[in-house]
Amino acid sequence: MEYIGIDLGSRRCVAAHPSGEIILNELGGMTTATLVSFKDKERLLGEAAVLSSSTNPTNTVDHINMYLGKSYEDIAMQMKLFPCPKAPFVQTKSGPAAKVQYDDGEKHFTPVQLIAMVLGKIASNVKGVEIGNIHAGIAVPSGWTDAEKHAVLQAAKIAGFGQAGIVGRDAALARCFHRKHPIKDEKETKTILIVDVGHVTTNAAIVQLNVTGETVLAHAYKGDLGSANFDLAVFEHFQRQLKASHGLNIQGDSRKGRRLLSACEQLKKLLSTIPEAVVQVENLGNDCDLSLTLTKKEFDALNQATTTALTQMLKELLVNSPPLASVEIVGGGTRKPAIQAAITAAVSDNVPLGRMLDSATAVAVGAAYAEDLIKTEDVTVADDVLALEKAMKARDETNFLIANKRNEIETFVYEIRGKASQKHGNLIDYNVVNPLLDAAEDWFYSEEAETATLELATQRVTELKANIVQSCSAYFAAVAKDEQALEAHLEAEAKKAALEAKDEDHDFRKLKTPDRMRLVMKNKDEGNELFRGGNVQHAAARYVKALTHASKFFDLSPEDAAEVKSVKLSLYLNLAQCYLKMEAYQKAVSNCKDALDLDGNNTKALYRRAIAYEKLKDYENAFRDIQEAFRLTPDDRAIIQCNERLKAYMKKQSEKEKKMWTKAFA
Incomplete structure (x- = not known):
């Protein structure tokens, strides 16, 4: 389990x-x-x-x-x-x-x-x-x-x-803190205070740490004190102000109330960093937009009761507490200066406030570390409740499959329309194909599609693809011929390389390190020459041969091991570049992975793997790689362009998925 x-x-x-x-x-x-x-x-x-x-x-x-x-x-x-x-x-x-x-x-x-x-x-x-x-x-x-x-x-x-x-x-946060910042000195014991201010609740705990683990000495909890209190105080302030100034009676359970609450949350965030903030709220008045202005001083005054309650809660918790080494603050609420001031008022200015844990994930990670603390x-x-949830899950799964089928239709239509500008696109007769694509799009947005069963959606996908393949038989035959030719060429090159390497690859002599390195570099240099001359397939074969020799070193000194590692890294990168040019993208991914196994922060490997993933339409992995490459080398123009391209795609995909979900396809 x-x-x-x-x-x-x-x-x-x-x-x-x-x-x-x-x-x-x-x-x-x-x-x-x-x-x-x-x-x-x-x-x-x-x-x-x-x-x-x-x-x-x-x-x-x-x-x-x-x-x-x-x-x-x-x-x-x-x-x-x-x-x-x-x-x-x-x-x-x-x-x-x-x-x-x-x-x-x-x-x-x-x-x-x-x-x-x-x-x-x-x-x-x-x-x-x-x-x-x-x-x-x-x-x-x-x-x-x-x-x-x-x-x-x-x-x-x-x-x-x-x-x-x-x-x-409290126990989860204490475990997370100790795991990430363990006590290493057996004689050391220190006490910290962890304060967790969330959206609705506040938790605080006095935690004692030593080399063996953590112990929660005392804890406090308020279920009605959190960031929402600040939102509500500001909301009620502007409720009163707008009623007096504009005659508006804005209720919390109205759409205008939602817009006002959202603006109050925005003001709260802005006032964490600036002394005065202004927020424009659309359509809040009588068919007009209104500006809300609030200063940090006014914000603090509106929330005096909340911050006082927090200070009092912590003071009561700290009675008879051992001296504190630090205060660790987590939770979105602790970003506000007013909250930090309230905490400092309870523990004194001499105890530093720290953020050594990630506010968003620390509790979950701590719970994941704390299997031994779980109480059950x-x-x-009731059986009918279990049966109802099971039935709803089954319906969710069916709706998800239907949504996938509808997306499959939409994607296929876009792909076929886009082939006009691609190789062999001239073989597609769009006078025949466009009516089929138009009919598919019309169905996609029809009421019938909204209520379609899985069987009907599957039938629509099958019929569309069959009709398109039949109408574009010349195009698909040309594409298949190209794919077969490429596969045959790669296979022939592999066999040729294997024959060329036969003598050397079956050479199991224990050559001295310099002699073996000469064979590695000879094949690498030949590969570089072939690559520069545009003979990518033969270059790849030479790089493979060089890697074969690189695997036969033995009894290396630390300096020699470092040199061999560097050479192997460059060979994997070169092979990845070859496979990108040959459009063998899965092989490019594999070689980039081998390179990253040697150097996890190699931006070339991350960039080239991102390109390969992008070509394979694995956009999530591509985006993850290019984000890491951008973090490591933010000034590289190629990485910047790829990052922007994938970022735009991921944003579009996210919007598309949200739209899909909100159109009642769970």
Whole structure:
């Protein structure tokens, strides 16, 4: 069973492997939105629900973890912290539940069911592992009640995890800090304070560290103190101001209320770095835009009660505490100077504030490190609840496959239209082909396509491709002939190279290092000459021969080993360049990998592998490589151009995927 750590946040969740590697979401991001949205017969989970929170708010549920284990009255009070349109909660036989329109009718889902949906989405991002084979350690505030923790474990069971347990956020952060910054002196013991200010809650813990591990000596928790308090205070300030100055009565559950809240969040972020900020809000007044202005001094005054509460909470925690070596601050809330000042007021100016942990991922990574701290219990879930989640997952999978088929049609249409300017494009009769492509596009945007079954979508793809292949038989025959010729040529060159290298490759004599190096360099130099003359295939054969000799060194001194490593690195890079020119992109990827195994920060290898991945249409890996190359060599013009090209593509792809999800294809 594979273990992962999960940070169950009120706005975003993060998951990590025990290696510390973050589990990326389907868009390649490190976090998953704590959102569930419903539309027609579809449910949108995590990142897919982000756009729906503004376009379909009354069928979207956010801040779900804050509703776990609470009564209907508690939830109603909690929702007042988040003034914007959202799905309402009602009292049902199963307890408080969100009321949404789904599957042709009104449906009710409890917070436990909703969190189970989010957890299931996170598990689906773990590549190659079924959710039933995953053991999850879920980090929650240490101050949560037994009812809240029990609800999390019920949600994990509904989601389908093979096993799940709870770990406190304080313990997870302490473990993460100790793993990343271990105490190495057996005689050393130090005490730190970790303060975690999130969007809704604040956690703090006194942690003692020594060479053997970490111990949480004391912790404190406030479930009503977080970054949202600042947003609400500024929101209420401008509510009053706009009513007095413009006669506007802006309610939190309106679209104007959402725009105002978003502007207040923006002001909060700006005032973390500048003394005065101005934000323009579209269509806030009577068909006009309004400007909101706030100074840092005004912001601090509006939030005096919140910062005072934080200072008091920490002072009470620190009573009888050993002397602190430092204060580690994490969480988005600690970016605000007002919060940092409140923390300093509690611990004194002599104790430094540090940011030695990543605010976004530290809790999840700590939970991933803390499998030994996980606490679990037996929980029961009604069979009908388990069956409902299983049925919705099956529907999600079907809708995903349908969406892929629709995307396959769209991609195929674009590819065929683009072949006009490519080699052999003159063999395509677009007078015949264009009507077929137009009909496919018309269907793609039709109501029938929106409601198509998987069988119908598959049939459409098959028919389109068959008709195009039949209509463009001359083009596809020419392309296939080129591919066969290239393959035959490469195979012939490989055989030729093997024959040329026969004597040398079967030479197992233990040549002295200088003699063997002469053979390596002879073949490398010959390859360079052939490459400069445009004879790429023969150049590649020489480089392969040089690598064969380079593998036969023995008993090398450190200096000789370094020289051999350098030569092998250049040979792998040269081979990669050859294969790029021969359009053998998979071989180029393989040789770049070999080069990076020797030098993980080699920008040439990263750049050439990015180009190969791009040609293979593996854009995610291409973008990852070029980003790393750009980080290492930001001034290289070729890397800059490739980075901009791939960045534009990834942005376009992300927008396309979001559009796809929001069109009710989960």
